[in-house]
Amino acid sequence: MNPALFIIFGTILFAALLGIFAGRRVPMNLENWTVGGRRFGVLLIWLLMAGEIYTTFTFLGASGWAYSKGAPAFYILIYGTLAYTLSFFILPALWRVGKKHSLHTQPDFFIQRYGSRALGVFVALVGVASIIPYLELQLSGLGYIVNIASRGAISAPLAILISFVLTCAFVLTSGIKGAAWVAVVKDIMMLLAVAVVGIGVPLIYFGGVGKMFRAISLKFPGHLVFPGAAPHMDVVWVMSTCLLTGLGFYMWPHMFGAAFSAKSAETIKRNAIIMPFYQIPTLLVFLVGFTALLVIPGLAKPDTSFMALADKTYPSWLVGFIGAAGAVTAMVPSAVLVLFAATLLAKNVYQTGFNPRASEDKVLRLSRITVVVIMFAALVLALYFPDELVNLLIFGYDGVSQFFPGVVLGLFWKRAHKLAVAVGLAAGVGTVVALIVTKNDPFFGLNAGFVGLAVNSLLVLILSWGRTELNHSKQ
Amino acid sequence: MHKGTRLALMLAAVPFVTLVFALPLVNRLKPMILGLPFLLFWILVWVALTPLILYLAYRLEKKYNPPDDEAER
Numbered sequence: 177m178n179p180a181l182f183i184i185f186g187t188i189l190f191a192a193l194l195g196i197f198a199g200r201r202v203p204m205n206l207e208n209w210t211v212g213g214r215r216f217g218v219l220l221i222w223l224l225m226a227g228e229i230y231t232t233f234t235f236l237g238a239s240g241w242a243y244s245k246g247a248p249a250f251y252i253l254i255y256g257t258l259a260y261t262l263s264f265f266i267l268p269a270l271w272r273v274g275k276k277h278s279l280h281t282q283p284d285f286f287i288q289r290y291g292s293r294a295l296g297v298f299v300a301l302v303g304v305a306s307i308i309p310y311l312e313l314q315l316s317g318l319g320y321i322v323n324i325a326s327r328g329a330i331s332a333p334l335a336i337l338i339s340f341v342l343t344c345a346f347v348l349t350s351g352i353k354g355a356a357w358v359a360v361v362k363d364i365m366m367l368l369a370v371a372v373v374g375i376g377v378p379l380i381y382f383g384g385v386g387k388m389f390r391a392i393s394l395k396f397p398g399h400l401v402f403p404g405a406a407p408h409m410d411v412v413w414v415m416s417t418c419l420l421t422g423l424g425f426y427m428w429p430h431m432f433g434a435a436f437s438a439k440s441a442e443t444i445k446r447n448a449i450i451m452p453f454y455q456i457p458t459l460l461v462f463l464v465g466f467t468a469l470l471v472i473p474g475l476a477k478p479d480t481s482f483m484a485l486a487d488k489t490y491p492s493w494l495v496g497f498i499g500a501a502g503a504v505t506a507m508v509p510s511a512v513l514v515l516f517a518a519t520l521l522a523k524n525v526y527q528t529g530f531n532p533r534a535s536e537d538k539v540l541r542l543s544r545i546t547v548v549v550i551m552f553a554a555l556v557l558a559l560y561f562p563d564e565l566v567n568l569l570i571f572g573y574d575g576v577s578q579f580f581p582g583v584v585l586g587l588f589w590k591r592a593h594k595l596a597v598a599v600g601l602a603a604g605v606g607t608v609v610a611l612i613v614t615k616n617d618p619f620f621g622l623n624a625g626f627v628g629l630a631v632n633s634l635l636v637l638i639l640s641w642g643r644t645e646l647n648h649s650k651q
Numbered sequence: 652m653h654k655g656t657r658l659a660l661m662l663a664a665v666p667f668v669t670l671v672f673a674l675p676l677v678n679r680l681k682p683m684i685l686g687l688p689f690l691l692f693w694i695l696v697w698v699a700l701t702p703l704i705l706y707l708a709y710r711l712e713k714k715y716n717p718p719d720d721e722a723e724r
Contacts, residue, residue: 247678247690247691250691250694253694253695253698254670254694254698257666257670257697258666258671260701261663261704264659264663264708265659265663385686386683386686387686389683389686389688390683393680393683400680400690401680401688401690402690411674411675411678414674415671415672415674418670418671445709446709449702449706449709452698452699452701452702452705459695462691
């Protein structure tokens with residue numbers, strides 16, 4: 177067995193075992209499964225959220241965009257920072273509602289706040305539809321990484337299959353807590369890997385970051401300012417995309433749910449303050465993409481630039497380490513995504529929609545079965561329909577961002593009404609789908625998801641306001 | 652709205668102004684600072700300052716908001 181294979185398999189097996197043992201003494205019920213008993217302190221929340229945010233997208237998509245598109249990739253540094261700033265205000269309020277009413281999921285919030293089960297089912301379905309491409313992205317990313325890191329010894333489908341089995345194992349035994357513990361291994365390894373490559377390659381090939389950027393500005397003038405090498409991603413697109421994805425960030429069902437697992441509103445607020453520091457590793461990933469543009473130009477798949485350059489530069493065992501980090505980096509978010517998608521289907525589609533009297537045990541049992549089903553669906557998609565990574569993520573964002581008006585107005589504005597929220601949500605999603613299908617994304621330079629969100633927000637505001645005014649004038 | 656919340660919201664507007672609305676003004680390569688293109692340097696500065704801004708917002712909320720707001724924490 178070559179050292180790279182040993183390191184990759186050793187790591188993912190160790191990580192999975194850690195995840196399995198994390199839940200060994202916890203009696204599994206819905207509360208522990210989804211929100212870890214609402215007991216996570218600042219450190220575990222930090223690890224869980226970093227685990228969810230720093231995904232294979234950080235490795236592959238961000239370097240791929242720096243490589244193929246240039247400056248538009250910088251939106252990735254910006255949107256997270258906007259999201260953490262908003263979360264400082266939104267998540268503590270959300271946590272209090274969650275604690276008070278024992279909420280587990282995002283649709284639970286909609287059902288509680290708006291008193292409508294139908295709206296809950298609708299939100300659950302949009303959530304699941306948005307999660308699946310995100311999950312597929314993790315799995316296909318994992319396939320790429322392990323395939324390159326093992327120098328072709330492990331095929332991408334085999335790598336995806338192995339991680340599928342291990343991830344299901346620790347999700348099924350330990351729920352969200354398993355994911356948080358695997359995130360410990362993942363965060364340490366990923367930070368090391370990104371630091372080694374991100375600091376190393378500009379130094380090795382150019383003698384420093386400044387020299388590397390000067391070489392790019394001479395060879396590819398325009399690459400380092402908007403719109404870079406992507407003419408349809410000019411500054412208006414970047415601005416609208418940052419706003420869309422910044423607002424949408426915590427609207428992902430798994431990010432939303434992670435907020436509930438904190439032990440207090442104070443924990444979640446403090447966490448928001450330190451979150452922007454998470455953005456620094458992304459800079460290092462960009463440096464790899466930019467260096468790759470000069471050193472190995474003309475890659476058919478830009479998303480492979482990080483691994484391809486690492487492979488060209490470093491010895492086999494170190495590439496194996498990077499591959500292992502990449503594999504665990506895919507497994508943590510996969511676990512959380514599949515856990516929440518399954519719980520949405522079991523709790524908020526099956527129980528809420530069809531069988532309100534189903535017992536908690538039955539819902540949990542169904543969630544576990546659904547975990548395997550959804551993972552398998554994503555596995556099939558990853559094997560047969562691989563797409564360019566970031567595009568998939570942006571489609572998912574277009575969907576979940578449409579929850580923003582319902583959540584934020586629901587928390588802070590008494591007048592927000594269920595019909596207005598339902599109409600806004602349907603119109604927002606409809607607008608996005610229509611613009612994308614008719615190839616109008618970007619629409620006058622704006623991100624289509626942003627246009628959908630604007631339509632959605634206006635409808636919720638006008639209809640909620642109009643309804644109460646109408647009621648007042650009747651009295 | 653409590654005074655602390657109002658001040659915190661005003662501070663929170665800073666990253667939105669600098670990292671979104673100011674982008675058309677800073678979309679330039681030169682001057683390169685610390686070896687970084689000006690656009691990237693600008694973004695990094697404000698990303699790095701955001702935790703400080705949020706910490707200040709946190710202190711102001713603690714200072715000016717009535718403590719019963721904190722009761723549930």
